[in-house]
Amino acid sequence: MRYLFFLCSMMLAWNFIYAPGDKAAANEEEIGDMLATFQTYDLNLANLQTTIKETRKISEMDRFIESMKGYHMNIVENEKNIRFESADKNKMPTQETLLLVPTAKDSTYQIIYTISSPLDQMKVLDTYHLKVKKVTNELFSQNAQYFSCLEAWKDDIIDIVSFIKFVKKQLDITIIDEINEPEFYTWTGYTKQWTNKLKQQDDDINVHIAVSERIGDKTNITIGTPILITEY
Numbered sequence: 557m558r559y560l561f562f563l564c565s566m567m568l569a570w571n572f573i574y575a576p577g578d579k580a581a582a583n584e585e586e587i588g589d590m591l592a593t594f595q596t597y598d599l600n601l602a603n604l605q606t607t608i609k610e611t612r613k614i615s616e617m618d619r620f621i622e623s624m625k626g627y628h629m630n631i632v633e634n635e636k637n638i639r640f641e642s643a644d645k646n647k648m649p650t651q652e653t654l655l656l657v658p659t660a661k662d663s664t665y666q667i668i669y670t671i672s673s674p675l676d677q678m679k680v681l682d683t684y685h686l687k688v689k690k691v692t693n694e695l696f697s698q699n700a701q702y703f704s705c706l707e708a709w710k711d712d713i714i715d716i717v718s719f720i721k722f723v724k725k726q727l728d729i730t731i732i733d734e735i736n737e738p739e740f741y742t743w744t745g746y747t748k749q750w751t752n753k754l755k756q757q758d759d760d761i762n763v764h765i766a767v768s769e770r771i772g773d774k775t776n777i778t779i780g781t782p783i784l785i786t787e788y
Contacts, residue, residue, distance in 0.1 A: 579752070580692040583702045584685055586750050586781050590706045591681075593726045597719065599708040599777060601675035606688055607785060608669045610700040614656070615663055623694075629654065649674055650683055654695075667695065702752060705780035714775045716741055716767060723765065723779070732759045739769040744783075754782045 583606065594601060614620050621631060621638075629640040629652060640654040650673040657666040669691050673680045692700070720743060723729065729745040733756075745763045746753065753762040762782040769775050778784060 579698060579700065579702055580689055582751050583688070583704060586752065587704055587706070589727060589749065590704075590779050590781070593723055594706060594708045594777070594779070596726065597722055599710055601678075602707040602709055603672060603674050604681075604684065604704070604706050605670065605672040605786060606684075606702065606704040608688075608691065608696055608700050608702055609666065610696050611659060611664060611666045612697070613661075613664045617663075624654070627652070627654075627691075649677075649680055650687065652687065654691075669695065703780065703783065703785050705778055705784050705786055708777045710775045710777070711773070712775065713769055713773050714767070714777075719767070719777075720765070727763065729763050732756065732761055741767045750781055752782050 587604065587606075591601070591604075617638075624631070624640055627640070628643045630643050632639045632641060637658065638656040640652075642648060642651045642653070645651055650671065652669070652671045655666075655668040655670075657668065658664075659666060671684065671687055671691075673684050675681075720731075720741075724731065724745075727747045728749055729743075729747045731743050731745045733744040735742045743763075743765045744756070744761050745765075746760045747763055750762050753760045755761075764780045764782070764784045766778045766784065767775060778786075780786075
């Protein structure tokens, strides 16, 4: 199993570029483009995940915790951080977590919100987007960083050359970097269609694609923006 780059290590090399406008709305459009691309290629949609991160000051923690009651999330505290998670995690398909990690500055925390949902029923998307909008409006500012990824699969070995050619055309992607290994492929690129982007050395990037071929002729495909921060 390969693990993707984590933001904490990459911040040393990459600088975020914040585009104007509503980031939550832009993120929803990017998810729509990814879904349309995979559906057009006749892939089986598996899971959608979005992580929102921001470092901000929380002067009144008790008040913040009280405000979380409206999110139907339970609090789990330990010595290092404060974690909230979905109260009905065994019943609801859409799962949420919110992590507060203290920083070196007094009363300042890194807030990490993650929402994930299986896509066996497309109607869950409405709930998914409503939850993201609510969190965005109430807990985050325009300085927040958004990371979304879509997982899919095909019960067969796909033509890698044909697949990446199709995705490049659908999303108008310029490939910046790629890795080809036995049964494992990744591409990093940039599309002008999306405003969310990172800087990798001298290049803008905002598309990350991974394809892995598994035993039994099954192919797993993941696409994310601006980068993948989960495992693939």
